[in-house]
Amino acid sequence: MIRAWSATDVRAAEEPLLAAGVPLMERAAFALATTVLADLRARRRSVRGAHVVVLAGAGNNGGDALHAGAHLARRGLAVVAVLAAERVHDGGLAALRAAGGRTVDVASDAGRVRSVVHDVAGADVVLDGLVGIGACGPLRGTGGDVVRALVADGLPGVPGDATGGPADHGPVTGRPWVVAVDVPSGIGVDDGTVPGPVLRADRTVTFGAAKPGLLLPPAAHLVGDISVVDIGLHLAGAPAVRRLAAEDVAAAWPVPGPADHKYTRGVVGVVAGTATYPGAAVLATTAAARTGAGMVRYRGSDVVARAVLAARPEVVTAPGRVQSWVVGPGVPPAADDADDGQTARGRAGLAAARGELAGLSRGPVPAVLDAGGLGLVEERCPPWFVLTPHAGELRTVLRRHGVDVHRADVEAEPLRWTRRAHELTGATVLLKGAVTVVVGPGVVYAQADAPAWLGTAGAGDVLAGILGAMLAGRAAAVVADPALAAEVAAAAALVHGLAAERATPGGPVTALDVADAVPGTVADLLTLRAAP
Numbered sequence: 063m064i065r066a067w068s069a070t071d072v073r074a075a076e077e078p079l080l081a082a083g084v085p086l087m088e089r090a091a092f093a094l095a096t097t098v099l100a101d102l103r104a105r106r107r108s109v110r111g112a113h114v115v116v117l118a119g120a121g122n123n124g125g126d127a128l129h130a131g132a133h134l135a136r137r138g139l140a141v142v143a144v145l146a147a148e149r150v151h152d153g154g155l156a157a158l159r160a161a162g163g164r165t166v167d168v169a170s171d172a173g174r175v176r177s178v179v180h181d182v183a184g185a186d187v188v189l190d191g192l193v194g195i196g197a198c199g200p201l202r203g204t205g206g207d208v209v210r211a212l213v214a215d216g217l218p219g220v221p222g223d224a225t226g227g228p229a230d231h232g233p234v235t236g237r238p239w240v241v242a243v244d245v246p247s248g249i250g251v252d253d254g255t256v257p258g259p260v261l262r263a264d265r266t267v268t269f270g271a272a273k274p275g276l277l278l279p280p281a282a283h284l285v286g287d288i289s290v291v292d293i294g295l296h297l298a299g300a301p302a303v304r305r306l307a308a309e310d311v312a313a314a315w316p317v318p319g320p321a322d323h324k325y326t327r328g329v330v331g332v333v334a335g336t337a338t339y340p341g342a343a344v345l346a347t348t349a350a351a352r353t354g355a356g357m358v359r360y361r362g363s364d365v366v367a368r369a370v371l372a373a374r375p376e377v378v379t380a381p382g383r384v385q386s387w388v389v390g391p392g393v394p395p396a397a398d399d400a401d402d403g404q405t406a407r408g409r410a411g412l413a414a415a416r417g418e419l420a421g422l423s424r425g426p427v428p429a430v431l432d433a434g435g436l437g438l439v440e441e442r443c444p445p446w447f448v449l450t451p452h453a454g455e456l457r458t459v460l461r462r463h464g465v466d467v468h469r470a471d472v473e474a475e476p477l478r479w480t481r482r483a484h485e486l487t488g489a490t491v492l493l494k495g496a497v498t499v500v501v502g503p504g505v506v507y508a509q510a511d512a513p514a515w516l517g518t519a520g521a522g523d524v525l526a527g528i529l530g531a532m533l534a535g536r537a538a539a540v541v542a543d544p545a546l547a548a549e550v551a552a553a554a555a556l557v558h559g560l561a562a563e564r565a566t567p568g569g570p571v572t573a574l575d576v577a578d579a580v581p582g583t584v585a586d587l588l589t590l591r592a593a594p
């Protein structure tokens with residue numbers, strides 16, 4: 063698991079060490095230089111003579127970068143430091159100069175930005191040390207001008223102005239390797255926003271602990287590979303954001319034993335699909351069955367049930383005991399003639415999940431509310447209800463609660479609006495996207511496991527089925543622990559993403575391919591379990 067702590071928590075952990083004279087900057091700079099050398103060795107035969115451009119801002123982030131530049135200069139690399147502030151870290155600057163590094167002072171002469179673009183075009187590595195956790199708002203001043211000029215010249219990143227296209231995710235050829243110092247300069251360190259120009263890093267070397275903005279979208283798309291350097295900080299308390307690794311999901315997977323049977327493994331009740339959208343029912347039930355549900359109980363009209371049974375003969379259509387409900391894939395947002403009675407069945411399922419229909423369930427059980435099911439959130443939900451909107455649907459959920467946002471607002475600040483939806487509904491909320499954000503009581507997860515090929519029709523129906531099965535497998539624990547639904551939802555996003563990764567031949571995948579790849583994905587995951 064990657065755990066990320068806020069800038070305030072990291073500063074609080076640094077304080078006692080700095081007061082005791084522990085050389086944190088030296089540790090950080092040495093680890094940074096070592097990582098750069100390793101990356102360079104992997105990319106070229108000799109590191110001697112390699113060209114490095116250090117972008118240095120006013121604070122300690124620039125100090126880290128300058129000290130790392132000094133290490134690299136001593137190893138025979140040609141280092142140029144671009145001084146993007148009138149005053150930069152004294153010790154770092156002195157060390158760099160003493161080691162033979164050259165400097166270009168752009169802060170006092172903006173005309174030199176062109177020469178920086180030229181230096182960067184010929185460099186092997188760029189160290190981005192303009193700002194770190196001291197950043198406030200969009201990257202301003204000379205540093206902002208330099209980044210804008212570099213992005214205009216073709217380096218991947220966000221220009222942060224009206225011309226602003228998306229970050230380039232293309233292969234690294236004929237351009238320098240960009241290493242962000244602590245964080246890509248200018249991202250929202252605690253919230254993952256991208257308020258202005260930001261250079262996209264190939265690697266971010268982060269000190270003490272990961273920062274939330276490295277994991278959260280949209281900034282998460284700008285960080286490259288994350289290397290967390292241990293500089294001796296002791297971070298107490300809960301992390302602000304977590305990202306599950308495959309090993310975490312493997313360790314928690316409920317592997318059946320000799321005493322297990324279909325009811326202990328979990329029955330998933332699925333209310334999905336209508337005559338207009340029967341495919342969603344097939345995808346959600348297939349995904350639930352393939353994720354290892356003990357039984358999948360489909361609730362819908364006869365015509366859709368026939369399509370489900372043709373695809374999945376093991377599905378049961380009679381009413382009965384259910385340990386988690388999946389309500390809404392392929393169901394219209396409001397009850398009407400085209401809803402085939404699914405709205406009413408969905409309401410009944412959710413009442414059972416609240417523990418209100420004693421005949422249908424033995425107490426409360428978890429539920430997934432997807433697509434049309436999101437329209438059924440009328441009262442406060444328990445945390446074992448998981449809403450799974452995409453950005454457009456989250457906007458609709460928020461508007462229904464009187465919060466006037468646009469889809470673009472949700473995309474610009476996914477954590478803020480996912481958290482708001484959690485606060486307003488009480489439910490655990492999973493916001494789908496290239497990075498999936500999950501907010502539950504006191505916990506936030508951000509998962510980035512899927513190839514972009516997964517953004518295809520029906521992929522969300524598959525996620526709903528996977529999550530339904532995973533909740534059914536741990537139903538009692540999920541109802542007992544308010545934060546567990548969020549962990550299971552994050553784990554479902556991981557399984558969904560890895561299944562897509564397994565299903566893609568490096569090209570397009572279909573939703574059914576993703577569902578079909580789940581058993582192999584789970585089997586691979588289980589090989590990661592530590593031997594008993």
Ligand SMILES: NC(=O)C1=CN([C@@H]2O[C@H](COP(=O)(O)OP(=O)(O)OC[C@H]3O[C@@H](n4cnc5c(N)ncnc54)[C@H](O)[C@@H]3O)[C@@H](O)[C@H]2O)[C@@H](O)CC1
Pocket residue numbers: 076080086087090091119120121122123124126192193194195196197198199200201202203205243244245248269293
């Ligand atoms: N305190 C220490 O000894 C350590 C500090 N560390 C490094 O220090 C960094 C934090 O250092 P600082 O607190 O000095 O802060 P930063 O270096 O992150 O940034 C502060 C400076 O940037 C300017 N600035 C803030 N927002 C800006 C914006 N939007 N556009 C342009 N300029 C902006 C401020 O005016 C200030 O001069 C960490 O990210 C990390 O790299 C690490 O080396 C660990 C040890």
Ligand SMILES: Nc1ncnc2c1ncn2[C@@H]1O[C@H](COP(=O)(O)OP(=O)(O)O)[C@@H](O)[C@H]1O
Pocket residue numbers: 452494495496497498512513514515516517518519520521522523524525558
């Ligand atoms: N660019 C992307 N990269 C990775 N995963 C993506 C991307 N875009 C969408 N996804 C994932 O694909 C799925 C799409 O779900 P959704 O939008 O509900 O589609 P549908 O309603 O057609 O099933 C979600 O799980 C989402 O996280």
Ligand SMILES: [K+]
Pocket residue numbers: 123190191192193194242243244245246247
């Ligand atoms: K930085």
